[in-house]
Amino acid sequence: MRVSLFLTSICAAMVALMTPIAQAAEPYKNTTWESLVPKDWDPAKEFKSLNLGAMQDSDPRAMDALSRMKDTWGNAPTERSMDGARIKISGFAIPLEMKGDKVTEFLLVPYFGACIHTPPPPANQIVHVISKKPIDSMRTMDAVTVSGTMGLNRAESPWGTSGYRLAVDKVEPYKLPDGK
């Protein structure tokens, strides 16, 4: 009798202990790179007044509009709702700070070779990841999945006033969705 009571109380304690763990592990929301771009942000807004269809390719106004469009895209703002969000996102890592062969800070970008072969991704497509625990054997352009808490990093810059910063809890090698 006493034994079973003891076991019951152990089970109850285990359930009580495990519930918060399960809850803590749950809320990393799988996030795509598109959701880092604000939904209400329309890159074509300031070009609505221009009737681009009526212009020829060589029209200086069209060329001017194109270059301005590039600038606008470059200065794409960040999504405010991401501030404090617990997310899980996959991308390629570029180490910034190292401790021996371990990485403590890196940038996460959505596509391979970003920033080297093409114009760099806009400010809202780069996440500055900071890890309290040094991460083992990470090489430039390793594909990783990170889970952590997103924050906005506000500072004046020609490319917008804020960027993303992620306080990372877990970094794992990227796996294809079908588990291969």
Next chain:
Amino acid sequence: MSPAPLLRLAARSAWARRLTLGVTLVAIMLSTALLLCVERVRTDARQSFTQSVSGVDLVVGARTGSVQLMLYAVFHAGAASNNIDWKSFEILATHPAVEWALPLSLGDSHRGFAVLGTTPEYFTHFSYGEHQTLAFRAGAPFANVFDTVIGSEAAAKLSYKIGDKITLSHGIGSANLLEHGDKPFQVVGILEPTGTPVDRTIHVSLEAITALHLDWFAGAPVKGVAIPQDLVSKFDLKPKEITAALVGLKRRSDVFRMQRFVNEFRGEPLLGVLPGVALDELWQTIGLVERTLFAVSVLVIIVGLAGLVATMLASLNERRRELAILRALGAGPADIFLMLAAEGLLVTTLGATLGAAMLTLISAIFAPWLLEHLGVLLVPRVLSIAELYLLGGVIITGMLASLVPGWRAWRMSLADGLTPRS
């Protein structure tokens, strides 16, 4: 037989053969010390390598290879292919995304130590390791043109103190053929050791670099022209060129755009590299040597353990009678097997532990000598986790290897031991 008396028996038997086993023990001790030493130097080298710069977002220089730029701008090794115009640096430094920019002017040397021309902000913004800034052991940053701040290793090797007057020479290298002897510098600050190239650097102001070359023309001092030190301040000492620049951004995620800005700079061809990426590239090249060294030391361990197995196998012959008597007294084949395995384990564990102790002792004794003569900063410390794993690996391998003589002894029949053919 129960294990405890059996182990006592094994220990006594091993003591009886202490000479041969002792030599094997020394072999295992030395090979373990070598393995741990290689591992330690490997991690230390990597550590001091990646610790050389921190908190810097971009290293900017004239267009060259990214590794070469890192080598001369951060490690002061090799020479720059070209300089950057001061105006380009000013544009870079005032860019809205830039929080701070440090100009670096290299190329002069003092008794084999690199002379770095920079601004006093260098001492507040430059950081190494994990965002550690430079600390002064004595003195303060330079304030006047002919002031200099020296790294800890340079100070120790040349035994300079605050207030000493030193002479700088032109060009890299320790042969002071052409000295700027007419313009001596005064040591105003000595830095704390960092384990980075900063320790081997003499820091002066950018104006000092210009002043040094005032009466120089086309790479040589102009004959008959000598500008005395007190008149130097009458000249415009504003730098015209610098060698490289370190840039810190307000927001680190802007680094690719800033890099692109630098690489597409209109005024002159510039190159901006992310130190983390360039160090990674550089290390991957050096990594081959490091892995080869490690493989060699693993082989040495295998040789040491093979020696152990050979000694134990050879001892089986001389222990024929001993083992046969034990068998006759009631020890089963499994007991004999256990005795031999225990002997192997004892020797490897003792050898590995002594090896680790030897390394700790040696590194504690020789650390000052190594720092002074080879510039290697060995931090005396207890074993790291990775080293404990290696040690465990050695012991487990040794135990597995000693199963071979154990198995042989198991297979030896009682009659075989009691009726020697010889």
